[in-house]
Amino acid sequence: MNPPPAWEEIERLYHEALELPVCERKALLARASPALREEVESLLEADSNPGLLAAPPTHVAADLLNAQSGLAGGQRVADYEVISPISVGGMGEVYLARDTQGRPVALKILRRHLIVNAQAVGRFETEARAASALCHPNIVTVYESGKSPAGLFIAMEWIDGSTFRAIMNAGQVAIAQAMDWGGQAARALSAAHTAGILHRDMKPENIMLRKDGVVKILDFGLARHGAAVGPERSSMGASGTISGTLSGTLLYMPPEILRGETATSASDVFSLGAFLYELTAGQHPFAGETPLDVFEAIECRPVAAIGSLRNGVPQEVDRLILRMLDRHPGGRPSAREACEVLGRS
Amino acid sequence: MTADVTELQPTVCIIGSNVSETDPQGEVTRLLAAWSSGDQSALNKMMPLVYAELHRIARRAWSQHPPNNTLQPTALINEAYLKLANAENASFQDRCHFFAVACKAMRQILVNHAKSRLSDKRGRGLANVSLDDVQPAVHQEAAEIVALHEALEALHAVDPRKSMVVEMRYFGGLSVEETAEAMGLSVATVNRDWRLARSWLIREMNRESL
Numbered sequence: 001m002n003p004p005p006a007w008e009e010i011e012r013l014y015h016e017a018l019e020l021p022v023c024e025r026k027a028l029l030a031r032a033s034p035a036l037r038e039e040v041e042s043l044l045e046a047d048s049n050p051g052l053l054a055a056p057p058t059h060v061a062a063d064l065l066n067a068q069s070g071l072a073g074g075q076r077v078a079d080y081e082v083i084s085p086i087s088v089g090g091m092g093e094v095y096l097a098r099d100t101q102g103r104p105v106a107l108k109i110l111r112r113h114l115i116v117n118a119q120a121v122g123r124f125e126t127e128a129r130a131a132s133a134l135c136h137p138n139i140v141t142v143y144e145s146g147k148s149p150a151g152l153f154i155a156m157e158w159i160d161g162s163t164f165r166a167i168m169n170a171g172q173v174a175i176a177q178a179m180d181w182g183g184q185a186a187r188a189l190s191a192a193h194t195a196g197i198l199h200r201d202m203k204p205e206n207i208m209l210r211k212d213g214v215v216k217i218l219d220f221g222l223a224r225h226g227a228a229v230g231p232e233r234s235s236m237g238a239s240g241t242i243s244g245t246l247s248g249t250l251l252y253m254p255p256e257i258l259r260g261e262t263a264t265s266a267s268d269v270f271s272l273g274a275f276l277y278e279l280t281a282g283q284h285p286f287a288g289e290t291p292l293d294v295f296e297a298i299e300c301r302p303v304a305a306i307g308s309l310r311n312g313v314p315q316e317v318d319r320l321i322l323r324m325l326d327r328h329p330g331g332r333p334s335a336r337e338a339c340e341v342l343g344r345s
Numbered sequence: 346m347t348a349d350v351t352e353l354q355p356t357v358c359i360i361g362s363n364v365s366e367t368d369p370q371g372e373v374t375r376l377l378a379a380w381s382s383g384d385q386s387a388l389n390k391m392m393p394l395v396y397a398e399l400h401r402i403a404r405r406a407w408s409q410h411p412p413n414n415t416l417q418p419t420a421l422i423n424e425a426y427l428k429l430a431n432a433e434n435a436s437f438q439d440r441c442h443f444f445a446v447a448c449k450a451m452r453q454i455l456v457n458h459a460k461s462r463l464s465d466k467r468g469r470g471l472a473n474v475s476l477d478d479v480q481p482a483v484h485q486e487a488a489e490i491v492a493l494h495e496a497l498e499a500l501h502a503v504d505p506r507k508s509m510v511v512e513m514r515y516f517g518g519l520s521v522e523e524t525a526e527a528m529g530l531s532v533a534t535v536n537r538d539w540r541l542a543r544s545w546l547i548r549e550m551n552r553e554s555l
Binding site for chain 2: 007011014015018042043044045046047049050051052053056057058060061062063064065
């Protein structure tokens, strides 16, 4: 076997080739040994696409440093002691913490540098207000909200469990189980609607199952008291840029919101319906390859009855979920009606 | 509630923070002189001081107004130099040495942030409260920075000078001319080194990701 080409040889031939017009490089390389030619060819190929190295890492650095304004274990925020980070989102960070009595709490913090952003503050305060106005076993309890040197914070019930996104990713859910969990989520939504509060961002990432089997709805970040407004633009994207995408997750967005109309309680019912469908059928009613496919599915693709995908789903429930996914808000049942049907099944 | 200054954590207490009380300026100036007179250990002693100051400056510059940020790493390194070194009395050589350390520190800052970002992601098994906005782009960037760092270490084994050129050009944001000056090389050499090193690194990173 031939020894690998020397670095000096590679370097010399590489620069020699670079000085030639592209069409003449092949002839030059043809005279080199196969190993050397392969080395230099692959380097020339990389030369045309400097990728990451095309510019100094200013934006990357800004993203990385922004993502890291986290608090360390042992730090205090108001009366709470941080134990460990749970998640770092674009808008806020969530930590596991303990209160003065040593009880676990989830501490959500709006990062300090985002406090200059009025919309972010508004959203955060709405979440605190909306959730603390609700007292229901299936809605996460907010203990306290306020300001601290670390930023604005919300202290809420710590939920030992997992999100329904994780549960559904793990495999198919038994039908009886899905009915029970779906019923609990519907009861929470019904209670919020009775109190005049919309959730506006119902999706499996925002619904958790505690280890003892209790379903909890969280993240009233988009919730609005009664007077609903049209869809907002989400504020910060990954690179700290205005992403321009609709906030909330597209897959759970009712058609009227996609059209820019005002959200109502029927919009929450639609989103819950999409979740229930996914939970029961094991597949999403509007799944698509691209955002445009999803748009189209939500707007006009017929939704197959769950019974055509899976046996054992009570017909009444199947009909209920399809009605929840009615394209016209007026054709959807109320959250209360959904509770009743799911409760009977 | 008013902010209690004594409670501010270092990570958030950025604005108006002073250089620490142990006079790093005197220390850095002394270490630069020691290094110029042949004390190789001065580099290792200087690194933490430069890292800390640069980290502070970078956090302030890059964490405050994310959308419109155009501040280049070089500007931050210059600021650290003015703050840490006795710029008026420093020799040309001291300045070059400082820049070499600062570019290395900048690399380390980014790599450390990227690594901790990635380990956050891995360690996050149970989400209690969902993410408002998941940030896959940042994870991608973090992974690329770590991959670049590793490829750069491999390049160092093959050709240390080229890896240093990359450290200065990319992580330090220095121009070809500034890099040539700091490293005592000709502009043509830096140009050639940079071009080959860049291709080599991109190729290595692509191979790794296959």
